Structures are given as structure tokens and as C-alpha cells.
Amino acid sequence: MRKSEPHLRANVGGARNIARKLLKDAQITEVPVNLRKVLDYLKTRHDLEIWRFPFKEMDGMLVTIDGQPTIGFNPDTSWVRRRFTIAHEIGHFLMGHTCNSNENAEAEAGQFAAELLMPLAFLKVDFPNEPDLEKLSYRYIVSKEALTWHLMDCRLI
Numbered sequence: 001m002r003k004s005e006p007h008l009r010a011n012v013g014g015a016r017n018i019a020r021k022l023l024k025d026a027q028i029t030e031v032p033v034n035l036r037k038v039l040d041y042l043k044t045r046h047d048l049e050i051w052r053f054p055f056k057e058m059d060g061m062l063v064t065i066d067g068q069p070t071i072g073f074n075p076d077t078s079w080v081r082r083r084f085t086i087a088h089e090i091g092h093f094l095m096g097h098t099c100n101s102n103e104n105a106e107a108e109a110g111q112f113a114a115e116l117l118m119p120l121a122f123l124k125v126d127f128p129n130e131p132d133l134e135k136l137s138y139r140y141i142v143s144k145e146a147l148t149w150h151l152m153d154c155r156l157i
């Protein structure tokens, strides 16, 4: 069974719409999505901070430090993985999920991250032109696995 299947009660459409709104608000008009630009927008608009945390067993988390929302991420993972982790935590932040996220919240954050880094509007154009998933994943700076799941979730394959 695919990882995302037990999460069908999650609000997938809502999560994707929030990602699309963020892309628009942060004026992202091309891929790969410039996550720095997205984070700069979130800092200006929501005072969201981002820090490197010395995690050992975690990729990232969303915390509040002295009232300030902060994304912590593990700097010792690959760039591709860090991008997805940060996008995932942004999803938790914008959807108001608490630290003790449930399964649906995790699924929503995952769908948000996928849509943020692989916007369907871009994929619909790019995928027919570049059906090689390896090459397409480089273009979006995502893992081939994440790309494959998103294409399946969006019924493009």
C-alpha cells in the first residue's frame, strides 16, 4: 500500500490550495521553486524564522520560541531532503497544526510540500515534455520518489 493511502480523510485539496496561494503571494513564477524567496516572504508577512537545529533523529520541526514561530531543520541531510522538510514544516505552520500532529496533519503537510515544490500547473506543462522522471526531478530539485508520488496523486501517471 502506498504511504499516502491511509490518509484519505486529510484535506488534500485544501492543503494544495494553500500551497498555490503561497506561491502566488511570494511571487514564484518558475521552477525550481526558490525556497529562499518563499521564506523571505513568510518572514516579512508572518515573522516566521528558520534555524538549523542539531537534530539527530529528526529532519525538522515547527516550534515557538519566545512567541516566535520557528522552523528547525537538520542541516546534515541532502539538499533535496532539506527542501522537502522545510516545505513540509511551512505547511504545518500555514495550516495551524500543533506540534503533536496527527496522521491527517502529516498527510496534509506532505501534500502541501509536494504542491509547493512541484506545482501542478508547471508539471502539466513540463511532464509531457520531459517524461524522464530522473531529469524532471533534477529540474524541480525534488527526489524522484516525491515526484512520482505527486504525479500519481495528481493522476498524471
Ligand SMILES: [Zn+2]
Binding pocket: 088, 092, 101, 105, 106, 109
Ligand atoms: Zn510533519
